[in-house]
Amino acid sequence: MSELLREAGLIARKDLLIEWRSRVAVNQIAPLGMLVLVVFAFALDANQSLLDRASAGLFWVAVLFAGIITVQRAFTLESEHGIRDALRLSGIRPAAMFLGKLAAISIQLFVLEVVLLFGVVAMYDATVEEPLLAVVTAGTGTLAFSAVGCIYGAVSLGLRARETLLPLLLIPVVAPVLLAGTRALERALGVSTQAGWNWVGLLVVVSAIYTAIGLAVFGPLLEDG
Template sequence: MLRDARLIAARDLRIEMRSKVATWQVLPFAFLSLILFAFAIGPDPTLLKQTSPGLFWLSLLFASVLGTQRSLSIEGDGATREATRLLGIDPAGIFLGKTIALLIELAALEIVLLGGVLVFFHTQVSNWPLLISSLILAPIGLASASVIYGSVTTGLRSTATLLPLLVLPVLAPLLIAGARCFSVATGSRGNSAEWLGILAVFAGIYVLLGIVLYGPLEES
């Protein structure tokens, strides 16, 4: 399973390196949404600082939907899904591989967005270990749930509208816990251990569900 996962992740990342869709479309979109949120809120530095955790996570979530659609369109192109199945690759391996590839893309998104928040929203981080832990844990759940729902909507006529409707409510617990961790890491009071725990539990649940349910999803 892990060998298959590595193969699929390498394939997805190689396609991304060649096409550069995430680099030239998803990343600028994430940055643009962050800027637009700032326009909507206004130039008040205190208000921008207070809202920066929520805006960071919302921008990441919206951009991740685009990233997921891109990632799953690879499977939809031609008969890639059928061809991969014919190769005898373990469905759980496909799920893990696509999740790992999306996770790496999300990490790049996080770095760009974090830079944007630090510079444009005047945010100062006081607890880096907490922030980094949350930025590692949350995308695991985010990528897993996105890959499952991306596969659920692949090949349907209204994938573009259906995917956000299905996946965003499922990602809401990660948004809440991630934003709380960000708040605490940037100086607010709160129980960071509890929110990190929630991120870890949801990441575990979504990875487990993906491994179990991806097989039935891939059936012909």
């Protein structure tokens, strides 16, 4: 178990180091997420009440766009220069690769979500009335999205048209994550009276299910992709 975690840490550290060196998330992905918020702010500005009600959903739409690019980049790195073969030869367990990728993508997306949440507050004039619920929603939603993303990222590894196929594969599967995340965040922003923690529970269940699936199938996907 400790060896599995060591290997997962190695993968996660490597992915985060690549991001630190390349600054793609900072210079390209985060601005894209903010741009999505800005565009909707312009589009709906005339109707402040609609903007209030839509803010949680728009937050997750921005996360979706940024998340797809983050997942795509994380797996494109492994498909270049024969790196996938090198990883297979390295002896790192596929489960460790999955956990490492999951951790790295989750950390990047969570930081991005914090930035986007500030964007929602600033641009949409939203108020975070339940900060704990907002943070836990972002955390569990990120984990669920990243787990699904890692599975479909591995599916797309060997595909020639993966840039266009990954969103097509990913968006329908993460729809429940976006729905639950939106409902829970609406409660955290005080625009809904629904039980936000119930939706968080759903996000936890989705995270657990897809993490379990990812641990089981990542090896075969890496071999066959």
